[in-house]
Amino acid sequence: MRSIPVPTGSRSGSTTSAVAPAAGAPRPGPAAAVRAVGVHKRFRTRAGVVTALQDVHLEVAAGEFVSLIGPSGCGKSTLLRLVADLEEPTSGELSVFGKAPRVAREAQDYGIAFQQAGLLPWRSVRGNVELPLELHGVGRRERAGRARELLALVGLSDFADHTPAQLSGGMQQRVAIARALAERPSLLLMDEPFGALDEMTRERMQTELVRICAESGAAVVFVTHSIPEAVFLSDRVVVMSPRPGRISAVVPIRLPGTGERTEGLREDAAFFAAVTAVREALHGGAAGTPAVAAPETAAGAPRGVDLR
Amino acid sequence: MSTTTSSAVRAAGGDVLRRALPPVLLGVVGLAAWQALVVAADVPPFLLPSPTAIVEQLVEVGPLVLEASLATGANVLVGTLLGAVVAVLAALLAARSRPVDAVLSPTAAAIAVLPIVALAPVLNTMFGTTTTTPRRLVVAAVVFAPVFVTTLRGLRQVLPVHRELLRSYAATPAQLARTVTIPGALPYLFTGLRIASSTGVIAAVVAEYFGGLQDGLGSRITSAAANSAYPRAWAFVVGAILLGLAVYLLTLAAERLVARRQGL
Numbered sequence: 001m002r003s004i005p006v007p008t009g010s011r012s013g014s015t016t017s018a019v020a021p022a023a024g025a026p027r028p029g030p031a032a033a034v035r036a037v038g039v040h041k042r043f044r045t046r047a048g049v050v051t052a053l054q055d056v057h058l059e060v061a062a063g064e065f066v067s068l069i070g071p072s073g074c075g076k077s078t079l080l081r082l083v084a085d086l087e088e089p090t091s092g093e094l095s096v097f098g099k100a101p102r103v104a105r106e107a108q109d110y111g112i113a114f115q116q117a118g119l120l121p122w123r124s125v126r127g128n129v130e131l132p133l134e135l136h137g138v139g140r141r142e143r144a145g146r147a148r149e150l151l152a153l154v155g156l157s158d159f160a161d162h163t164p165a166q167l168s169g170g171m172q173q174r175v176a177i178a179r180a181l182a183e184r185p186s187l188l189l190m191d192e193p194f195g196a197l198d199e200m201t202r203e204r205m206q207t208e209l210v211r212i213c214a215e216s217g218a219a220v221v222f223v224t225h226s227i228p229e230a231v232f233l234s235d236r237v238v239v240m241s242p243r244p245g246r247i248s249a250v251v252p253i254r255l256p257g258t259g260e261r262t263e264g265l266r267e268d269a270a271f272f273a274a275v276t277a278v279r280e281a282l283h284g285g286a287a288g289t290p291a292v293a294a295p296e297t298a299a300g301a302p303r304g305v306d307l308r
Numbered sequence: 309m310s311t312t313t314s315s316a317v318r319a320a321g322g323d324v325l326r327r328a329l330p331p332v333l334l335g336v337v338g339l340a341a342w343q344a345l346v347v348a349a350d351v352p353p354f355l356l357p358s359p360t361a362i363v364e365q366l367v368e369v370g371p372l373v374l375e376a377s378l379a380t381g382a383n384v385l386v387g388t389l390l391g392a393v394v395a396v397l398a399a400l401l402a403a404r405s406r407p408v409d410a411v412l413s414p415t416a417a418a419i420a421v422l423p424i425v426a427l428a429p430v431l432n433t434m435f436g437t438t439t440t441t442p443r444r445l446v447v448a449a450v451v452f453a454p455v456f457v458t459t460l461r462g463l464r465q466v467l468p469v470h471r472e473l474l475r476s477y478a479a480t481p482a483q484l485a486r487t488v489t490i491p492g493a494l495p496y497l498f499t500g501l502r503i504a505s506s507t508g509v510i511a512a513v514v515a516e517y518f519g520g521l522q523d524g525l526g527s528r529i530t531s532a533a534a535n536s537a538y539p540r541a542w543a544f545v546v547g548a549i550l551l552g553l554a555v556y557l558l559t560l561a562a563e564r565l566v567a568r569r570q571g572l
Binding site: 084085086105106108110112114116118120121122131132134135136 | 467469470472473474475476477478479483487488491492494569570
């Protein structure tokens with residue numbers, strides 16, 4: 001397990017100190033990176049009210065890597081967007097490092113990467129990485145230094161002056177990740193960042209992400225469709241099911257060794273066992289449709305075949 | 309490497325030649341036919357002067373044609389800049405607020421269908437005939453509508469992913485405009501400018517037909533025609549064609565440059 005305790009609020013925490021409870025008040029330990037209690041989200045559409053999330057409880061510890069997995073429409077992206085304060089919950093409580101999501105967003109407590117890299121095409125790679133720093137008034141020299149570090153981290157030092165259009169999809173996504181890390185966030189929110197990449201690029205990016213996360217020590221909430229991806233990256237996999245979107249299972253991933261996640265892990269029996277466990281949790285979660293008649297197999301029983 | 313480069317250059321050169329040859333050939337054949345027709349049928353010059361007569365005049369009054377082109381060109385330039393600046397400001401306002409859009413968009417549509425040049429005599433009376441202001445205003449009015457429409461469209465093209473990214477950065481509306489919305493709208497603005505430029509030149513020349521200062525191409529064409537100097541009138545028409553071409557190429561180059569900078 002890579003649960004490196006991380007000091008929250010790495011930015012010159014004026015907000016953090018301002019929000020800190022008064023002296024003498026009981027302190028409930030270090031704030032979780034994300035805490036959701038009874039979160040509901042309903043969208044009003046033309047067809048009526050759609051319940052995107054129903055009664056979601058989730059806690060992500062500082063430094064923890066948690067994946068959200070589930071079929072389309074299970075609300076995993078919605079949950080991430082609630083944490084990012086791109087949407088507001090209809091009811092329930094949601095906090096990021098003990099603060100309201102809006103406060104956390106304004107304090108730049110999280111970095112975010114989407115399925116589309118979303119680079120600005122008229123800026124160079126360097127300019128894109130510097131964007132958040134520039135918006136928050138970081139000086140030119142410091143920006144340049146930080147961009148150099150980040151591009152080295154994602155292995156794109158030689159491409160600093162290229163434009164995004166000159167890069168492949170995988171390289172663009174690496175730039176987006178570097179940009180998300182620009183302000184040393186303690187929380188990284190990733191919405192299917194490798195969803196549009198081919199399998200080989202994808203696996204390489206996953207290995208890199210593991211390394212980058214280990215170096216930055218940030219907690220990660222990672223939305224994905226891919227079971228092996230979730231297993232390879234995560235400390236815990238949160239399995240969600242649709243209509244209404246809710247959490248149906250949480251699968252802790254315990255992999256052998258020192259917790260180092262390297263390429264060899266993908267062929268480890270424990271990896272396959274974990275993949276099977278997550279798959280069965282996913283299918284078991286679809287119990288609302290008994291037509292499938294999935295036999296109640298013991299979760300975690302390794303079968304080790306048919307990875308597809 | 310160098311051989312492939314040079315052969316690539318040669319191939320590109322050949323490509324340009326292959327594309328340019330047919331229209332040039334057509335032009336030459338057309339001019340020859342024109343010349344043959346005028347000479348063979350003995351067409352009177354007020355009907356149609358021969359190309360050689362026009363070229364003769366062009367050489368004779370060359371400096372005058374250049375001078376008139378510059379005068380009209382200045383009107384086009386100032387008018388276009390004025391119209392474009394007003395259009396961009398209006399588009400920024402319209403993109404910001406629905407009510408402003410509801411007022412400005414129909415206005416732009418109305419201006420687009422109005423024969424603006426018909427306003428020239430009215431403007432001449434308003435501002436007097438010893439100033440270039442009426443002509444420049446006509447150009448500005450003609451340029452306004454296409455630039456407004458395309459720029460507004462560009463300002464509305466912000467990708468959701470960019471909007472959300474900037475929201476996650478807690479960016480102010482001004483920062484969103486400066487880093488995302490306005491740079492994203494630039495290619496649209498320049499496309500509008502290219503479309504507007506040719507009509508701008510036409511408007512500038514035609515506005516001069518309604519009197520006022522006698523320094524531009526339009527005035528020269530009318531006065532030459534009035535003096536029965538038909539080949540000379542045509543020489544100024546050639547000047548007007550060249551001016552239109554120059555302005556078009558200039559705006560096209562600007563459009564391409566901006567598009568390339570954005571990786572489009």
